[in-house]
Amino acid sequence: MKNFxxxxxxKYGKLCMLAPMDGYGDSAYRQVIKKIAPHVLCVSEFxxxxxxxxxxxxxxxxxxxxxxxxxxxxxxxxxxxEMFTKAAKIIEQEKYDMYWIDVNMWCPAKKVVRxxxxxxxxxxxxxxxxxxxxxxxxxxxxxxxxxxxxxDWWQDLIKFGLWLQKAxxxxxxxxxxxxxxxxxxxxxxxPIYKLKEELNIPVVWNxxxxxxxxWIKKVKNLDWFMIWRASFWNPWCFIWEKxxxxxxxxxxxxxxxxxxxxxxxxxxxxxEFHAKVLVETKWExxxxxxxxxxxxxxxxxxxxxxxxxxxxVTTESFENTKNIISEIRQEFKDFLNKRxxxxxxxxxxxxxx
Ligand SMILES: Cc1cc2nc3c(=O)[nH]c(=O)nc-3n(C[C@H](O)[C@H](O)[C@H](O)COP(=O)(O)O)c2cc1C
Numbered sequence: 001m002k003n004f005x006x007x008x009x010x011k012y013g014k015l016c017m018l019a020p021m022d023g024y025g026d027s028a029y030r031q032v033i034k035k036i037a038p039h040v041l042c043v044s045e046f047x048x049x050x051x052x053x054x055x056x057x058x059x060x061x062x063x064x065x066x067x068x069x070x071x072x073x074x075x076x077x078x079x080x081x082e083m084f085t086k087a088a089k090i091i092e093q094e095k096y097d098m099y100w101i102d103v104n105m106w107c108p109a110k111k112v113v114r115x116x117x118x119x120x121x122x123x124x125x126x127x128x129x130x131x132x133x134x135x136x137x138x139x140x141x142x143x144x145x146x147x148x149x150x151x152d153w154w155q156d157l158i159k160f161g162l163w164l165q166k167a168x169x170x171x172x173x174x175x176x177x178x179x180x181x182x183x184x185x186x187x188x189x190x191p192i193y194k195l196k197e198e199l200n201i202p203v204v205w206n207x208x209x210x211x212x213x214x215w216i217k218k219v220k221n222l223d224w225f226m227i228w229r230a231s232f233w234n235p236w237c238f239i240w241e242k243x244x245x246x247x248x249x250x251x252x253x254x255x256x257x258x259x260x261x262x263x264x265x266x267x268x269x270x271x272e273f274h275a276k277v278l279v280e281t282k283w284e285x286x287x288x289x290x291x292x293x294x295x296x297x298x299x300x301x302x303x304x305x306x307x308x309x310x311x312x313v314t315t316e317s318f319e320n321t322k323n324i325i326s327e328i329r330q331e332f333k334d335f336l337n338k339r340x341x342x343x344x345x346x347x348x349x350x351x352x353x
Contacts, residue, residue, distance in 0.1 A: 019228035049087035071099035119179035
C-alpha cells in the first residue's frame with residue numbers, strides 16, 4: 001500500500017488528479033469524472049481531522065463512497081499530530097476502502113491559518129514534520145501533502161520538501177504561489193521544477209492547467225498534475241488523444257489539437273447522469289441547491305440555451321431537470337453531434353435572429 005504511487009506510475013506513466021474542492025468535489029462529481037476518465041485519481045473535499053474523529057455524520061455519510069470513485073484519496077486538515085493520527089486510524093478502516101491520505105497545508109484563509117491550521121504549517125516546520133511522521137507510523141496508508149511554494153518568500157521550498165520527504169511523505173502537490181499571495185499574482189513553475197530535481201518522491205503541479213494537452217506542454221520533469229477549475233465546466237479535460245486506445249467509447253473525431261471536445265449529446269447525457277447520482281447520494285432539498293451550479297457550467301459554451309440555463313438554476317427536482325434536458329435535446333436535435341466547446345453552434349447556424 002505504501003508503494004501506491006510507484007504502482008500507479010508504472011501502470012499509467014504521467015497521471016492526473018482531480019483536486020480537492022470544498023463544496024463541489026463530492027461523491028457525485030467524482031463519479032462523473034471517473035465515468036469520463038477512469039484513470040483520474042480523485043481527492044475528497046477537505047475535512048477537519050477533529051470533526052472526523054467526533055462526527056458520526058462524517059463516518060456514516062462521507063467516508064463511505066462508491067467503488068467507481070476508487071482509488072479515492074481522503075484529504076484532512078488540522079494543527080497537531082495527535083488529532084491527525086486519530087483521524088488517520090479511522091480513515092484506514094477496511095470498510096472505508098481509502099487508498100491514501102492527503103494533508104492540507106495549502107489553504108491560505110487568514111482566519112484558519114491564524115489558529116495554526118492549513119498553510120500555517122509551512123511556518124511551523126517541526127509540526128509539519130511531526131504530523132506526517134506520526135501519521136506514517138500510525139497507518140498503513142501512504143501520506144501525501146498538498147502545499148504551496150512557501151508561506152512567504154523568505155522560506156525555502158526545497159528545504160521544506162526535503163523535510164517532508166524525510167518524514168515519509170510519499171508525494172507532494174505544489175501550488176506555484178505562496179500562502180500570502182493566496183490567489184493573486186502569476187503562479188511560478190520554476191521553483192517546483194527545481195524541487196523535483198532534489199526529491200525522490202513524485203511531485204504534482206497544481207494551478208491553472210486547462211486540460212491534459214496543456215499539461216503535456218508544461219510537464220518537464222514533474223510527475224503528475226491536478227486540476228480543479230477547468231474540470232468544473234469541462235469534466236472531459238482529463239482525456240487526450242492517446243486515450244482513444246484505452247476507452248472504446250471515445251470518438252476520435254472529437255479530438256481537435258489533442259483536446260477532447262464533447263458533443264452536445266454527450267454533454268446532455270453527462271448532465272443527466274450527474275443529476276441522477278447526486279440525487280442518489282444527497283437528500284432532495286440539498287440536491288436542488290447543489291446541482292444547479294453544476295448544470296449551468298456544462299452549458300457554458302453554448303450561449304443559445306440561455307432560457308434553459310435560467311430554468312436549470314432554479315430547478316426543483318430531478319424530474320424537472322430531466323424534462324428540461326429533454327427539451328434541449330428536442331429543440332437542438334439537429335445539433336446533437338456538434339461540439340459546443342468549439343463554438344460550432346452559432347446563432348446564425350441555428351437560424352436565431
Ligand atoms: C471553491 C474552492 C474549493 C476548494 N477546496 C479545496 C479543498 O478542500 N482542499 C484543498 O486543498 N484545496 C481546495 N481548493 C483549491 C484547489 O484544490 C486548487 O488547488 C486550486 O483551485 C488551483 O487549481 P486549479 O487552477 O486547477 O483550479 C479549493 C478551491 C476553490 C476555489
